[in-house]
Amino acid sequence: MSMTYERAVEILDPQHREHYPSIEPVNEACRMGMEALKKQIPTAPALSGDGFADGALVYDTWECPNCGKQYEVEYEKHDYCPSCGQAIDWSENHG
Ligand SMILES: [Zn+2]
Known part of the structure; x- marks a missing residue:
């Protein structure tokens, strides 16, 4: 810019x-x-997974809806994307 x-x-x-x-x-x-x-408006992340546990798909990856950077759900569940600062809304997903 x-x-x-x-x-x-x-x-x-x-x-x-x-x-x-x-x-x-x-x-x-x-x-x-x-x-x-x-970026201050919490937005739901896109969740994805490639593994199954007990017959259900396990969502182990989330993607920032703003910059597209991917993180691990288990270890990197941030309220704000560390890359771009986008607020993440976790209310609908795996609270
Ligand atoms: Zn981001």
Whole structure:
């Protein structure tokens, strides 16, 4: 990305006063703010598995719905994706 997070925060600050020659930097700051906020909305992970136990498929892998990084359900059940910061909703899956 071209704009730094620091610059985006400055533009999004309601106290900040600046005359912009075009709407582009404002749009870019809004886009970055939106992307950051979307990660705060808990989203269910995609679960997958390749093994069976007692006749039922065992879901041993979950995938971040934002960045697609895969983790092991048993050892890496994070509330936030360590890779991108996406909030993960575990309420529907194997609570
Ligand atoms: Zn992620």
